Amino acid sequence: MPTVTHEPNAAGNEPIFEARTWRDNGWTAQVIKNEDDDGWAVSMTPDGQAEPALVGPWTMGRDKKNPKPLDTSAFNTLVKTAHEVVRRHEQHLHATLHKRVDIYVDGVCYAVKLDIVPDADEPYATLSAHDGSQQPVAQVKVAAGFKLDAASARRWVEGGFERPSER
Secondary structure (H helix, E strand, O other): OOOOOOOOOOOOOOOEEOOOEEEEOOEEEEEEEOOOOOOEEEEEEEOOOOOOOEEEEEOEOOOOOOEOOOOHHHHHHHHHHHHHHHHHHHHHHHHHHEEEEEEEEOOEEEEEEEEEEOOOOOOEEEEEEEOOOOOEEEEEEEEOOOOOOHHHHHHHHHOOOOOOOOO
16 A cells, blocks of 8 residues: 655645644644534634634534544545635625626727725725727726716716716
């Protein structure tokens, strides 16, 4: 039977394979006491992060007091689930920061886009328009709270792409 060796990951963390803590493949699974009841929970934390990406219930062991120990199969399932949670969060964040509305004005299709820059000190957004061949037509800086919808896009295009007033 071949021997499997685990090298430290990019963050320099050595793999851990213990009943309540596993660290490998860029993730740490930690079985913890559930503060809300008598049960157990598991947290999945990506290497280099302070906060877990996923916390969920964990199965009790046969004695109904202690948690079931982590194993390879459970850890791999947790990593897959945590990856999905992170991916969905990233998709949601992208959708929040980047909006697009397609409108027709005078027979021309415009893709009007709002790209928000969530700067901690001075957040702002860029409002841009592209014609039907995806060529840039106009771009202006607006407040991060600018509401892009079909009506505001139409007003901007019909108004000659002048910077919208802050409302």
